Amino acid sequence: MKKLLTTSVLAAATFGVAATAQAESLTVLSWGGAYASSQREAYYKPYTAATGTQIVEDEFNGELAKIKAQVEAGNVTIDVADLESATALQGCDEGVLEVIDWSRIPNADDFIPGSKLECGVGTITWATIVAYNTTAFSGDQPSTMADFFDLDKFPGKRGVRKSPKVMLEFALIADGVPAADVYDVMDTEEGIDRAFAKLDTIKDSIVWWESGSQPPQLLADGEVTMSAAWNGRIQSAIDGENQPFKIIWDGQNLDFDMWVIPKGTPNLDKAYDFLKFASAAKQMGTQHTYIGYGPVTNEAGTMIVDDKLAEKLPSAPVNLGNWVPHNLDYWADNFDDLNERFLAWVSQ
Amino acid sequence: MAIATDSSQPLTTADGTPLRQSLRRAERLNKLRAFGLVAPLFLFILVFFVFPIAKLASVSVDNSIVPEILTNTVEAIQDWDGTDLPPEPVWKAMAADLVEGKKNRNIAKVGKRLNFEKPGFRRLLIKSARKADKLEAPYKESLIKANKKWADPEFWRVLQRESGDYTFSYILRAVDMTYSEEGSVTMVDDKNAVYLDIFGRTLFISAQVTLTCLLLGFPIAYLLSTLPAKTGNMLMIFVLLPFWISLLVRTTAWIVLLQDQGVINSALIGIGVINEPLELIRNRVGVVVAMTHILLPFMILPLYSVMKGINPSLMRAAKSMGANPAIAFWRVYTPLTVPGIGAGGLLVFIISIGYYITPALVGGPKDIMASQLIDIQMNQQLNWNMASAIGVVLLAITLVLFAIYNRLVGIDRMKMG
Known part of the structure; x- marks a missing residue:
């Protein structure tokens, strides 16, 4: 009886979306905005042209809850999703994602280090960077991570993501910690204190953001003069809307996005077919022409021929002077505690 | 005399059944009818109010995942007195659980649960599970060799504390309290009190x-x-x-x-x-x-x-x-x-x-x-x-x-x- 009730209640809750998944279509969950547009051009449209399968797009803010709820209710309508690497790891731990059978991805050996997870197939490299509005400062322009924390030299509000992730890394870099040592310092209590102390110096000037589309908006509206942001979103605003923004390539945090398959999708074979298609250099090598995110296979990397486009990518050598690779394991271990401390700090 | 005898007899209805019984039957029918009328509402409240709240309460103390996945260890660790490091049978049980957990791919799940109690537990379990096949007797030395964190008794004490089907950790944390290293309930650090x-x-x-x-x-x-x-x-x-x-x-x-x-x-x-x-x-x-x-x-x-x-x-x-x-x-x-x-x-x-x-x-x-x-x-x-x-x-x-x-x-x- 209890089980019956649970299933029927959950089934009722998800019934609304159950109708969208059909045999001749594949539902892909992604982030919306400029990023989804680039995926549409690089993957969805060519895939439909090649196979006749329609791609049904669904949108979210990167949270796993939606997938988890579907998997636990046994009614999975999302066939493929695009997750941050940390979330893909989390979903794998939770057992709500399919373990990837790499033998079904022909170019599996060509992926760059870090872009292959147990439950995730890499799709892009992206970076959390600091960007600023060039019209905000008349004299010197900011050029380092330390400048983001320097309110005297570069006055104005700062846009910051409402999460301890990456912001603690930024604070330590600005405080003079070498990029290579950031996560070692964060492994100590004093290191965390140090990061929060640095964040304290700009606390009163912070405007918080939660979705990736907010930072370009905050910069454009003049609500902030500098903001932490995802590099592709800023690049799209520069290229697409002629916004006077500039990205500071210093101390950025480099990460991957992953294609994942929710456990129990009725379209498992088709989902693998899509991942195979999207991992091929022919497709992956075109995405960077639509948004400033880099490919994750070597062969797709060789398809970046336009130097102007190459410079905009987080994987471009010219941008890799001082950078930090995102440490998945660190955050999987410490996020609970640090987020509690972060919330306490934010709300005081 | 005759009247007194009559009043000691129970009152009956025309067909001879006692009045009290007949009344009760009529009332029961009314009660049933009334209940029938409120039944839909009653059922509604049960399904959409009482049941979810009961479920909520049970989820907030649910700890079944630990005994479910670390079955052997949970059983073996009960006898440990909490001093120094646990005896060999506990280590052996842990090695068996790691092998099993690796096979069923659910070690990360329990890792996440225990990581809530002690940061680092997740990574410890996952890394050890990867090496589970190479573990051998004596398991104590073998596990510590696989990951030296196992030599920290704190991990074992947390595991012993959280080995039951229920836990109060979540409720305690929700009022800014936690367990200290000795296992007593204390307020969390000011920096984490939210x-x-x-x-x-x-x-x-x-x-x-x-x-x-x-x-x-x-x-x-x-x-x-x-x-x-x-x-x-x-x-x-x-x-x-x-x-x-x-x-x-x-x-x-x-x-x-x-x-x-x-x-x-x-x-x-x-x-x-x-x-x-x-x-x-x-x-x-x-x-x-x-x-x-x-x-x-x-x-x-x-x-x-x-x-x-x-x-x-x-x-x-x-x-x-x-x-x-x-x-x-x-x-x-x-x-x-x-x-x-x-x-x-x-x-x-x-x-x-x-x-x-x-x-x-x-x-x-x-x-x-x-x-x-x-x-x-x-x-x-x-x-x-x-x-x-x-x-x-x-x-x-x-x-x-x-x-x-x-x-x-x-x-x-x-x-x-």
Whole structure:
């Protein structure tokens, strides 16, 4: 009886979306905005042209809850999703994602280090960077991570993501910690204190953001003069809307996005077919022409021929002077505690 | 004599059955019919109210995942006295569980659970499971060789403490408490204390909203109840109109009004009252203003229906006996509205406590309310146990307040209309 009730209640809750998944279509969950547009051009449209399968797009803010709820209710309508690497790891731990059978991805050996997870197939490299509005400062322009924390030299509000992730890394870099040592310092209590102390110096000037589309908006509206942001979103605003923004390539945090398959999708074979298609250099090598995110296979990397486009990518050598690779394991271990401390700090 | 004998005999109906029995049967039929009529409602409350709350409470203490996955270890560790490191059988059991967990691919699940108790536990279990096949007797040395963290007795003590089917860790954490290294319950470090602060703030904001609703709603309800029916009904539509507009739309409208370049600030700057925009949004002012607007009808409606029922001749009588209008209003009219104030106040207050979308949109980080904490646990951290625990604490706080209210005002004095 209890089980019956649970299933029927959950089934009722998800019934609304159950109708969208059909045999001749594949539902892909992604982030919306400029990023989804680039995926549409690089993957969805060519895939439909090649196979006749329609791609049904669904949108979210990167949270796993939606997938988890579907998997636990046994009614999975999302066939493929695009997750941050940390979330893909989390979903794998939770057992709500399919373990990837790499033998079904022909170019599996060509992926760059870090872009292959147990439950995730890499799709892009992206970076959390600091960007600023060039019209905000008349004299010197900011050029380092330390400048983001320097309110005297570069006055104005700062846009910051409402999460301890990456912001603690930024604070330590600005405080003079070498990029290579950031996560070692964060492994100590004093290191965390140090990061929060640095964040304290700009606390009163912070405007918080939660979705990736907010930072370009905050910069454009003049609500902030500098903001932490995802590099592709800023690049799209520069290229697409002629916004006077500039990205500071210093101390950025480099990460991957992953294609994942929710456990129990009725379209498992088709989902693998899509991942195979999207991992091929022919497709992956075109995405960077639509948004400033880099490919994750070597062969797709060789398809970046336009130097102007190459410079905009987080994987471009010219941008890799001082950078930090995102440490998945660190955050999987410490996020609970640090987020509690972060919330306490934010709300005081 | 004969009469006395008769009265000792039970009364019977025409067909000879005892009257009491026959009556009982008739009553039973009535009871069944009455029950049949309320059955749908009863079932509804059971399925959509009692069952979810019971489920919520059980999830908030659920720890079944640990004994489920680390079956052998949990059994073996019971006999350990907690000093130094556990004896060899426990190590052997852990090695067996790691092999099993690796095979079933669920070691990360229990790792995440234990990581909540002690950061690092997740990585320890996952890394050890990867090497599980190479573990051999003596398992103690073998495990420590695989990962030297196993030599830290703290991990074993946490495991021993959290080996049952139930745990109070989540509930404790939801009130800023935790277990110390020795296993006793203590307050968490000040730097990590977040829940009590936010519960307190949630109650405070709710009280602020209730008070402003009362101050604004009372005169409106009074006006509505004293106007002639035609005008009164007309004005009533204005009260009800926002009620029919989506909550999200109304909240967004307040953002348009209150933001730095919003309608209010532009107007004030335009007529030269201020030079710099006032900070009206992403702070407490915005939250209280928007919530008050949204919850005002919940205050006005009960007040109105109570005021409508107050006999106007009572006021006239008070005045005829020499009370001036203010005293008559304060000493005769206001006490009669208390049931309405109680109902409206309780309604607004309790709805406020669970408010989510409005503080999330117009509030700043210093206005985070309890439901936002639940959202963070549900969506970001995927810790549904912790989300349930916060829900349980919130429910407990609400029930305590309700009991206090009942003691002070009396729930039977509440009038919805």
